[in-house]
Amino acid sequence: MTSSAHSKADIDLASEVQQLLFPKGSPRCSWCCIDIKNRMARGLGGDYFDFIPLPDGRQVVFLGDVTGHGLQASVVMALLYGFIHHGTEENCDPSKMASRVNDFLFSFARRSRRLDHFFSTTLFYGVIDPATLEMRYVNNGQSTPLVRRGHKILHLDATGQPLGYFAQPEIATARFRFQHDDRFLLYTDGLVEAFNPRGQAFGMTGLKRLLRHHRGGHGNFLDELFRAQAHFGAPDPPQDDCTAIVIDFHGSAL
Numbered sequence: 001m002t003s004s005a006h007s008k009a010d011i012d013l014a015s016e017v018q019q020l021l022f023p024k025g026s027p028r029c030s031w032c033c034i035d036i037k038n039r040m041a042r043g044l045g046g047d048y049f050d051f052i053p054l055p056d057g058r059q060v061v062f063l064g065d066v067t068g069h070g071l072q073a074s075v076v077m078a079l080l081y082g083f084i085h086h087g088t089e090e091n092c093d094p095s096k097m098a099s100r101v102n103d104f105l106f107s108f109a110r111r112s113r114r115l116d117h118f119f120s121t122t123l124f125y126g127v128i129d130p131a132t133l134e135m136r137y138v139n140n141g142q143s144t145p146l147v148r149r150g151h152k153i154l155h156l157d158a159t160g161q162p163l164g165y166f167a168q169p170e171i172a173t174a175r176f177r178f179q180h181d182d183r184f185l186l187y188t189d190g191l192v193e194a195f196n197p198r199g200q201a202f203g204m205t206g207l208k209r210l211l212r213h214h215r216g217g218h219g220n221f222l223d224e225l226f227r228a229q230a231h232f233g234a235p236d237p238p239q240d241d242c243t244a245i246v247i248d249f250h251g252s253a254l
Contacts, residue, residue, distance in 0.1 A: 196233030
């Protein structure tokens with residue numbers, strides 16, 4: 001077997017291992033429906049996400065995007081994925097989680113001037129209380145989350161800059177209360193920054209148009225979103241990792 005064949009086999013195996021980290025299905029909740037769709041640019045990538053139910057009934061959802069693509073991004077992603085999971089078991093406070101992630105990445109970045117820029121990430125980390133439908137969250141540099149409420153599109157602004165660049169970055173916790181029939185959309189920048197052959201970006205305009213007008217189920221929405229990208233002329237496979245999470249709210253669990 002040639003070295004290039006060995007390399008492809010190793011990358012394929014690493015991709016399979018990476019996929020084992022991600023949830024194989026959505027959590028079953030009486031108060032919401034959750035779905036996820038993900039496509040990596042090179043089989044291996046830097047997008048990471050999960051849903052973690054807490055013992056008290058609250059639901060953690062997180063989505064992040066490590067700097068870079070391919071093998072190096074997948075290594076840092078795997079480190080972060082395990083770190084966040086372990087940290088959630090100890091303390092799921094969003095601001096404390098973001099601070100710990102920053103310290104974790106910054107400690108690696110300080111060891112190498114050549115590789116320091118690889119140890120950085122965007123991160124959305126939210127904790128939803130099903131009794132009140134209130135979410136406490138941090139959004140450190142992640143693409144602007146959107147909420148469809150009736151015919152309106154609401155924006156959840158960033159609460160700080162990406163993590164890993166500074167010893168003491170801006171980190172703040174925000175709150176948002178969902179309502180019955182809200183649709184919540186989280187996504188990475190690979191979706192809105194996808195370009196067609198004419199050099200046009202899919203952009204927020206295309207994303208919000210679909211979110212505002214689509215009236216099917218949450219799973220169908222994600223299928224339509226990725227089909228819309230293909231129809232727009234975005235490359236296949238994508239040039240950047242693409243991940244989207246949709247949550248439809250049915251009302252409180254009480």
